[in-house]
Amino acid sequence: MIWLVPILLAVLLASGLGLAYVVGATAVVSFLMTENARYLAILPQKVFSQISVFALLSMPLFILAGELMNRGGVTKALIDVSMAMVGRIRGGLGHVNIMTSVFFAGISGSAVADAASLSNTLVPAMEQRGYTRLYAGAITAASSIIGPIVPPSIILIFYGAIMQTSVAALFVAGILPGLLLACALFALNGYYAVRDDHPRIEKGEAPPILPAIARALPALLLPLIIVGGIVLGWMTPTEAAAVAVIVAALAAIFYEGLKLEDVVESLRRTAMLTGSIFVVLCAIAAFGHLASLEKVPQAISALITDLGLGPVGFMLAMNLLFILAGMFLDIPMALALLVPLVAPVALANGADPVHLGIVICFNLTIGLVSPPMGGCLLIVSTVTGLNYWTLARAVIPFVLVEILVLGVLVFVPEISLYLPRAFGLWN
Amino acid sequence: EIKIALDSAKDLENSGSYVWANAFSEYLNANGMEAVEYERGALGGEAEKMDQVQQGLLEVSLSDTKGVGALDGHLIPTTLPYLFPDWQSLDRGLANGMMDKINAGTVPQGVRVIGMAALGSAAGIFNTKHPVEKAADLADLRMRALDENQIGVYKLWGTNGTIVAWDEVPNALQTGIADGYINPPMVPIMFGHTGFIKYFTNAKVGLGSRTIIVSEDWYQGLSAEQQAIVMDAAKAATEANRAWLATRSAEMDKLREAGIEVTELTPEAWAEFKALSAPLHNMVPLPEGALAAWQAAIGE
Amino acid sequence: MRAAVSWLDRFSAFLNRVALWGAVLAVASLVLIAGWQAAARYLLDQPPAWTEELARYLMVWAGLLGASCAFRFRVDPSLFPAARERTDGVGRVYAVVRAIGAFIFVAPILWYSLYGLNGKIASGYIARNARVTAETLDVPMSVFAMAIPIGFGLIMLHLLANLSTALMQPKET
Ligand code: NA
Numbered sequence: 001m002i003w004l005v006p007i008l009l010a011v012l013l014a015s016g017l018g019l020a021y022v023v024g025a026t027a028v029v030s031f032l033m034t035e036n037a038r039y040l041a042i043l044p045q046k047v048f049s050q051i052s053v054f055a056l057l058s059m060p061l062f063i064l065a066g067e068l069m070n071r072g073g074v075t076k077a078l079i080d081v082s083m084a085m086v087g088r089i090r091g092g093l094g095h096v097n098i099m100t101s102v103f104f105a106g107i108s109g110s111a112v113a114d115a116a117s118l119s120n121t122l123v124p125a126m127e128q129r130g131y132t133r134l135y136a137g138a139i140t141a142a143s144s145i146i147g148p149i150v151p152p153s154i155i156l157i158f159y160g161a162i163m164q165t166s167v168a169a170l171f172v173a174g175i176l177p178g179l180l181l182a183c184a185l186f187a188l189n190g191y192y193a194v195r196d197d198h199p200r201i202e203k204g205e206a207p208p209i210l211p212a213i214a215r216a217l218p219a220l221l222l223p224l225i226i227v228g229g230i231v232l233g234w235m236t237p238t239e240a241a242a243v244a245v246i247v248a249a250l251a252a253i254f255y256e257g258l259k260l261e262d263v264v265e266s267l268r269r270t271a272m273l274t275g276s277i278f279v280v281l282c283a284i285a286a287f288g289h290l291a292s293l294e295k296v297p298q299a300i301s302a303l304i305t306d307l308g309l310g311p312v313g314f315m316l317a318m319n320l321l322f323i324l325a326g327m328f329l330d331i332p333m334a335l336a337l338l339v340p341l342v343a344p345v346a347l348a349n350g351a352d353p354v355h356l357g358i359v360i361c362f363n364l365t366i367g368l369v370s371p372p373m374g375g376c377l378l379i380v381s382t383v384t385g386l387n388y389w390t391l392a393r394a395v396i397p398f399v400l401v402e403i404l405v406l407g408v409l410v411f412v413p414e415i416s417l418y419l420p421r422a423f424g425l426w427n
Numbered sequence: 428e429i430k431i432a433l434d435s436a437k438d439l440e441n442s443g444s445y446v447w448a449n450a451f452s453e454y455l456n457a458n459g460m461e462a463v464e465y466e467r468g469a470l471g472g473e474a475e476k477m478d479q480v481q482q483g484l485l486e487v488s489l490s491d492t493k494g495v496g497a498l499d500g501h502l503i504p505t506t507l508p509y510l511f512p513d514w515q516s517l518d519r520g521l522a523n524g525m526m527d528k529i530n531a532g533t534v535p536q537g538v539r540v541i542g543m544a545a546l547g548s549a550a551g552i553f554n555t556k557h558p559v560e561k562a563a564d565l566a567d568l569r570m571r572a573l574d575e576n577q578i579g580v581y582k583l584w585g586t587n588g589t590i591v592a593w594d595e596v597p598n599a600l601q602t603g604i605a606d607g608y609i610n611p612p613m614v615p616i617m618f619g620h621t622g623f624i625k626y627f628t629n630a631k632v633g634l635g636s637r638t639i640i641v642s643e644d645w646y647q648g649l650s651a652e653q654q655a656i657v658m659d660a661a662k663a664a665t666e667a668n669r670a671w672l673a674t675r676s677a678e679m680d681k682l683r684e685a686g687i688e689v690t691e692l693t694p695e696a697w698a699e700f701k702a703l704s705a706p707l708h709n710m711v712p713l714p715e716g717a718l719a720a721w722q723a724a725i726g727e
Numbered sequence: 728m729r730a731a732v733s734w735l736d737r738f739s740a741f742l743n744r745v746a747l748w749g750a751v752l753a754v755a756s757l758v759l760i761a762g763w764q765a766a767a768r769y770l771l772d773q774p775p776a777w778t779e780e781l782a783r784y785l786m787v788w789a790g791l792l793g794a795s796c797a798f799r800f801r802v803d804p805s806l807f808p809a810a811r812e813r814t815d816g817v818g819r820v821y822a823v824v825r826a827i828g829a830f831i832f833v834a835p836i837l838w839y840s841l842y843g844l845n846g847k848i849a850s851g852y853i854a855r856n857a858r859v860t861a862e863t864l865d866v867p868m869s870v871f872a873m874a875i876p877i878g879f880g881l882i883m884l885h886l887l888a889n890l891s892t893a894l895m896q897p898k899e900t
């Protein structure tokens with residue numbers, strides 16, 4: 001009877017039912033098929049325990065901070081600073097696009113928020129100055145994934161909660177890999193700028209640097225407050241998230257004023273996004289309990305150990321698995337489903353939990369810019385009107401560079417671990 | 428199949444609760460009752476394990492003593508500082524009627540208490556800053572508290588507590604949000620805090636324990652003979668645990684090996700800590716007469 | 728029949744508005760409480776013990792109410808979101824399949840919130856939590872545990888309303 005389960009899964013997926021409900025229904029049916037029906041009585045408590053987790057508290061808060069920034073004109077101030085800094089180089093607006101994502105990343109924990117707000121603002125600006133819309137869209141999508149790698153990061157919060165690893169250490173560990181990714185994208189954009197003779201911004205068109213910095217100061221200070229506050233021990237990551245919300249609201253008031261309806265709309269979107277993620281967690285938890293009862297994790301680690309891949313082979317296999325998962329699954333879903341199964345084996349193979357977190361996070365974000373389920377591609381194509389598949393093809397060179405950076409991060413753990421160790425956040 | 432939900436790694440050297448669980452399951456298996464151990468966290472956190480025991484979906488759990496105490500408050504005094512001088516006195520109390528008193532409260536809620544496991548030597552005071560030889564030395568330390576009771580203890584000792592969730596404790600200690608905590612000696616070693624915890628004071632604050640509960644629904648479904656096997660297994664497990672406890676004198680050496688400076692208290696300093704903590708016993712909400720019942724059962 | 732369906736849909740829409748406001752309030756309180764916790768560490772001699780627990784439970788309420796709204800607005804991530812927009816015959820089949828799928832997941836959660844394994848309300852999840860007090864707050868845990876049956880109960884209502892609306896829709900010509 002267990003063969004019914006994959007068929008059910010396929011039918012439910014095709015109907016357009018939300019992934020969380022597909023997984024939840026499949027889990028319940030699996031309980032019935034494996035004669036574990038009475039254990040369904042654990043579901044209410046399982047659901048409650050799964051989401052009343054302290055480490056998850058910062059997630060809705062950072063989502064809210066990003067929402068408030070998006071509505072308050074903070075993005076425009078960040079673009080101005082980037083223009084002043086790198087706009088005059090050949091291919092200037094491409095660099096501006098990447099640079100803005102770096103600044104944006106320091107405040108927002110989400111790649112999708114970055115992609116949405118830059119497709120709205122920078123893509124038209126790039127088109128006006130002689131870039132193709134396709135190139136502008138591609139670089140916007142590709143650089144949006146800096147968002148969840150540079151702290152704060154919703155993905156890393158999530159990973160920390162699942163693995164019970166210090167979120168502060170994970171945040172600080174993401175800084176250098178995020179900057180490395182930005183450098184790699186700068187290089188590729190520079191190459192295209194020479195090859196395709198991309199324009200630079202005319203003298204006088206770039207805003208003067210000091211006023212631009214002054215104006216963006218509140219937005220630029222926010223990441224310093226968040227990361228500095230955590231590193232210096234002024235506050236816990238959760239408290240930093242609450243402070244980020246308050247500062248984001250103040251910054252938004254400072255720029256364009258924040259209307260009450262904007263605040264309410266931000267709260268609504270935060271609640272619904274949090275809720276969507278929570279249902280995913282609940283559904284996965286049901287599966288997890290069944291797997292525990294049937295001792296599935298033990299079987300999987302025995303299987304992987306029997307394959308005898310060795311540490312390097314295991315790392316490569318794991319990354320392949322996560323890249324595939326990132327292409328097809330929602331990131332929280334991929335994390336909740338795979339991390340509890342794979343991470344213990346990785347740790348047993350000598351992996352460091354913080355390094356592993358950065359690798360997995362980086363890896364899954366690549367899925368955001370790869371078809372078929374590329375969240376950021378979808379946003380950019382929706383906002384700019386570019387065909388999804390055309391855009392996906394145009395992003396390929398960027399994705400290859402990102403996979404290259406991932407490889408460097410996998411084999412040079414020090415890039416991730418240097419800062420957390422230097423700040424005494426990790427041994 | 429009898430499912431036993433563990434609370435720690437399967438470490439017979441360092442984990443007292445696993446010593447208990449291991450002896451228990453071996454006894455059951457040797458006497459024809461099949462017992463299976465489930466790794467820490469496999470069947471969920473504390474609240475989930477309790478929920479499953481209450482419903483008869485989990486047979487045996489090594490649970491948080493405070494969590495079981497939420498079902499019946501007669502268990503709570505075992506978690507208070509400076510109330511029990513040692514495990515012998517606590518065992519005496521349990522045998523002299525306190526176990527029955529606790530079960531009178533928990534059994535109607537589907538939970539039967541069959542024993543308590545010692546986690547190791549008594550808890551002491553850890554910190555990152557300087558040695559602590561008397562209560563006054565704590566004044567400049569901000570101590571991590573896990574609940575309101577601990578905040579109360581710190582207040583009585585003349586210092587301040589700050590609540591930090593366990594997940595954020597390493598970060599809090601490294602960054603100075605908190606400077607120390609109260610825990611059994613092996614905790615910093617087991618949780619990898621030795622990089623920043625530098626000082627331990629063997630203040631013998633209280634007994635670290637786990638409470639072993641079984642599902643009442645399941646227990647009532649057993650034959651009288653099987654029930655007797657379960658109770659004998661619990662007895663054997665408790666004996667194994669106390670025998671293990673007697674070997675724990677080396678814990679201070681392990682702390683020293685891990686680079687932690689150990690301070691032993693003078694009898695006067697210890698008596699001062701005990702006297703300062705006494706008011707807490709009347710501040711914590713307990714069932715009517717619970718403290719007096721314990722004192723009578725211990726024979727003080 | 729049509730009137731009943733339209734009433735059900737309006738009822739679901741009304742409760743959805745209430746839930747959305749509840750979620751908004753919960754998130755807003757979450758921000759204030761977490762912010763207060765950061766400030767109180769420095770402003771107060773003895774910071775409050777209840778902030779952490781209350782914030783966690785507010786997050787549960789916010790999340791489950793938010794989840795019900797996301798379900799009603801059909802914004803949960805899906806592999807084939809276009810299938811949700813079809814209104815032809817195939818679309819109706821899809822609507823039935825979706826309703827069955829969500830029902831299978833939600834029904835046991837709702838059932839066991841109310842009833843224990845022995846079929847008694849007194850041993851159900853909510854009743855069990857009513858007998859336990861929260862760690863730092865002087866209220867029974869059922870106040871927070873209630874978020875589960877209410878959140879999933881709303882989802883159940885929305886799925887019935889969605890289904891009946893989809894089935895009653897006039898055929899596209
Ligand atoms: Na970020």
Ligand code: NA
Nearest residue numbers: 097101140143
């Ligand atoms: Na960008």
